[in-house]
Amino acid sequence: MGDATGATDAPEPLGFDGQVAVITGAGGGLGRAYALLLARRGCRVVVNEVGLRHGDDVPTAESVVAEVEAVGGVAVADTHDVITAGADVVATALDAFGGVDIVINNAGIGAGTPIGPDAADEWRPTIDATLQGSIAVTGAAWPSLEARGGGRVVMTSSCAMFGASTTPPYSTAKSALYGLTRSLAGQGRRSRISVNAIMPSAYTRLTRSLPDGPMKQMFAEHFPPEAVASFVAWLCHPSCEVSGESFSVGGGRAARVVLGENRGVRLDDEADPAGWGALVDDLMATDEVVYPRSMNDEVTWQAHTLGRPVPAELGPGGALDWDRRPR
Structure with a gap:
């Protein structure tokens, strides 16, 4: 039984025996925490990371594999670039x-410049590492997920989705x-492939690069990677x-993030911009x-608020998941 604080009886441990x-981006921080937690619970893990540890000649991926093996887990190292060789990772x-x-798209870089004449070129490495890399690896893994009767994909978004003027790319x-998460979840529904995204707060190589100050200190004191790993394992x-x-x-907290829309307004004189x-x-x-759950849901919501007839199969309880309920 739960109580008013949200505490519940201890659930059964989640095991991953036989899973891959x-x-x-599993050479440190969040990716390393995911690898260790899943491996301890029986999952076989591919640790992907490009490059070497700082000041060492041991590939980072291999060092994490050694840690996994030290706790009794099974893992292999992979050093392919997710942008150019996503299929090779898989x-x-x-x-x-x-x-x-299981695919956990954790690789990415946090960098950027303000918008300007050269932004299309300057922003490309950040966008490619984060977005194109996730597309490449997920796309390469998709046939295997389908063949095995379903699977799980996790994307790594960020609270920067709410806006980050210092790093727009x-x-x-x-x-x-x-x-991408919403779209692939719809595509994967028939194949029992679940796709979700996290917006993690954790003290990692990225947040360690923040200037010294209260924000960096808050990450260091309250947001260990391991506190994110348990939620990702559940997903x-x-x-x-x-x-x-x-x-x-x-920090041991998780919250649903949604894209919402109000009822909107209607202009009687559609030709009058001042209105x-x-x-x-x-x-x-x-x-x-x-909170429409798809592009089609949003368009039918528009029709509904305009007083236009909505086909019954598109309404609540029909073929589409249309969540019109205010919350």
Whole structure:
């Protein structure tokens, strides 16, 4: 039984015996924490990381594999670049373990410059490492997930999705993962492939690079990577029925993050631009917000608020999951 604080009786431990996980960017921080936790629970792990440890000649991926083996786990190292060789990352899993059940897209870089004439070129490395790398690895693993009767994919978004004026390319790439997650979850539904995203807060190589100050100190004191790893493990377990969602995760806390829309306003004289200004208070209101779950849901919501007839098969309880309920 639970109580008012949210405490419950201890659940059964989640095991991953026989499962295979590909974890990108697993040479440290969050990826390393995922690899160790899953391996301790019986999962066989592909530790993907490009490059060497700082000041050492041992590939980072191999050093994490050694840690996994030290706790009794099974893992193999992979040093392919997720951007240019996503299929090779997955091939490592297929060659070593015969398939893939879990993909955790953790690789990415946090860098960026302000918008300007050269932004398209300057932003490309950040967008490619975060977005294109996730697409490449997930796409390469998808046939194996389907062949094995389903699986789990986790994308790594960021609270930068709420806006990050100091690093707009990072915010842009992480925001794109929200739509990618929703779309792939819809595609994967028939194949029992669940796709979710996390927006983690953790003290990692990225946050250690923050300037000294209260923000960096807060990360160091309150947001260990291990506190995110347990939530990711739950998302990756066959018992988890959640799909298409994004969660802010850190410090032992998780919260659903949603894209909502209010009821909107309607202009009687559609040719008068000034009329919109007179409706700005209602336009910006948040007292009634709904959460469409797909592009089609949003369009039918528009039709509904305009008083247009909505085909019965598109309404609540029909073929589409249309969540109109204010919460």
